[in-house]
Amino acid sequence: xxxxxxxxxxxxxxxxxxxxxxxxxxxxxxxxxxxxxxxxxxxxxxxxxxxxxxxxxxxxxxxxxxxxxxxxxxxxxxxxxxxxxxxxxxxxxxxxxxxxxxxxxxxxxxxxxxxxxxxxxxxxxxxxxxxxxxxxxxxxxxxxxxxxxxxxxxxxxxxxxxxxxxxxxxxxxxxxxxxxxxxxxxxxxxxxxxxxxxxxxxxxxxxxxxxxxxxxxxxxxxxxxxxxxxxxxxxxxxxxxxxxxxxxxxxxxxxxxxxxxxxxxxxxxxxxxxxxxxxxxxxxxxxxxxxxxxxxxxxxxxxxxxxxxxxxxxx
Numbered sequence: 001x002x003x004x005x006x007x008x009x010x011x012x013x014x015x016x017x018x019x020x021x022x023x024x025x026x027x028x029x030x031x032x033x034x035x036x037x038x039x040x041x042x043x044x045x046x047x048x049x050x051x052x053x054x055x056x057x058x059x060x061x062x063x064x065x066x067x068x069x070x071x072x073x074x075x076x077x078x079x080x081x082x083x084x085x086x087x088x089x090x091x092x093x094x095x096x097x098x099x100x101x102x103x104x105x106x107x108x109x110x111x112x113x114x115x116x117x118x119x120x121x122x123x124x125x126x127x128x129x130x131x132x133x134x135x136x137x138x139x140x141x142x143x144x145x146x147x148x149x150x151x152x153x154x155x156x157x158x159x160x161x162x163x164x165x166x167x168x169x170x171x172x173x174x175x176x177x178x179x180x181x182x183x184x185x186x187x188x189x190x191x192x193x194x195x196x197x198x199x200x201x202x203x204x205x206x207x208x209x210x211x212x213x214x215x216x217x218x219x220x221x222x223x224x225x226x227x228x229x230x231x232x233x234x235x236x237x238x239x240x241x242x243x244x245x246x247x248x249x250x251x252x253x254x255x256x257x258x259x260x261x262x263x264x265x266x267x268x269x270x271x272x273x274x275x276x277x278x279x280x281x282x283x284x285x286x287x288x289x290x291x292x293x294x295x296x297x298x299x300x301x302x303x304x305x306x307x308x309x310x311x312x313x314x315x
Contacts, residue, residue, distance in 0.1 A: 040175035049172070058170035058180040059189045060163045066154040068186055072271050074152065077143050079269070079286050084136040085245060086290055087297060091129035092242055101125055102299040107310040120216055121313075124299060127306050133211055140204060155187060156196050166190035182259045185273040195248065203244050210238040 043049050101123030122130075147153045170191035173180045180189050188196065212218060213234035219225065256264045262275045269286070270279030303312050 036175055037177055040172055041177075043172065044176050044178070052165070053169055053172070056162065056165040056169040058166050058173055058191070059187060060158070060160055060166050060193070062187050063154050063159055065151060066187070067151050069273065070185070070267055070271055071150065071152075073146055075269055075271050075282075077139065077146070080139050081136070081143070082286070083290055083293065084132055084139060085249075087293060088129065088132045088136060089242060089246060090294065090297065091125055091132060094125045095123065095129050096239070098123075098125060102314075103303060103306075104313050105306050105310050106313070122216065124302055124306060124312065127310075128297065128302055130215060133208075137208060140208075156193065156200055158190075158193060158197060163190045163193060167194050179259060182264075184264065184267050195252075199245075199248055203241055203248075206237060207241045207245075210234040210241065214238065 044053070103124040104121045105124055105127040106121050147156065167190040170180050170189045174191070182189070184192075187193075211234075213229060213231055256268070260275075262277065262280060263273070265279035265283045266272050266274055266276060268279065269282035270276070272278065306312050
């Protein structure tokens with residue numbers, strides 16, 4: 001006969017099944033990856049595909065007036081965007097998954113979120129998420145102004161239709177592990193260009209408009225507007241957009257490290273084209289800053305900051 005203690009500590013069957021499914025994800029992913037590489041290498045042996053790769057090497061030509069290299073402000077923008085998006089993803093995931101908020105925040109001046117009756121309260125996690133969103137939007141506005149003022153937009157926006165076959169060519173080269181020649185200081189390959197364009201001009205605005213729809217700043221009494229843009233639609237889009245950012249970051253960091261780490265880090269952080277360690281040390285400092293911010297982003301440290309703009313109460 002089993003004791004009550006032994007039955008109480010026995011994990012439920014449902015939890016076991018969930019972990020059993022997760023265990024198979026890694027070997028299944030490895031098998032798919034190997035199959036993809038083999039298929040890509042087989043395709044590259046076909047004469048028609050070799051001809052296609054010759055006609056479309058993987059990079060579209062930029063306009064003659066496109067700038068070369070990266071200015072210092074773009075390196076700073078890259079760091080700020082990475083810093084904010086990391087914490088936005090973390091706080092957004094906590095908002096979605098935490099069953100009990102560590103504290104509630106009430107704005108001192110209700111302003112746009114004022115409603116009839118008692119003041120609106122939101123969780124401390126949601127306050128942090130929305131505060132980060134506001135900083136991210138401000139950073140994004142500065143970014144958009146500067147890229148169009150300096151011509152850097154030409155490195156991010158497709159200007160000819162051959163970007164699509166060239167992107168397919170670059171994808172095939174990546175998949176076969178015989179990667180396209182990288183020269184990001186001058187221009188991105190077409191697959192990178194489309195990925196950056198999607199991130200900057202599609203995913204980021206979608207994150208903004210869906211997040212705004214779910215926030216307290218959205219007008220609750222605008223019946224026609226709310227019917228045209230229901231909150232359920234915003235929720236259905238917001239999470240996939242977050243997952244897109246996670247996937248983009250993972251692939252982006254992997255390729256940065258695998259296609260000439262020192263040179264790539266110099267482009268993004270050192271504002272120079274070369275293989276020195278300058279960009280690496282700036283990158284290392286940014287990682288330390290992110291880890292420190294991730295560690296401090298907890299109720300103990302968030303409460304006093306949140307109390308500067310509202311009242312914070314425990315549940």
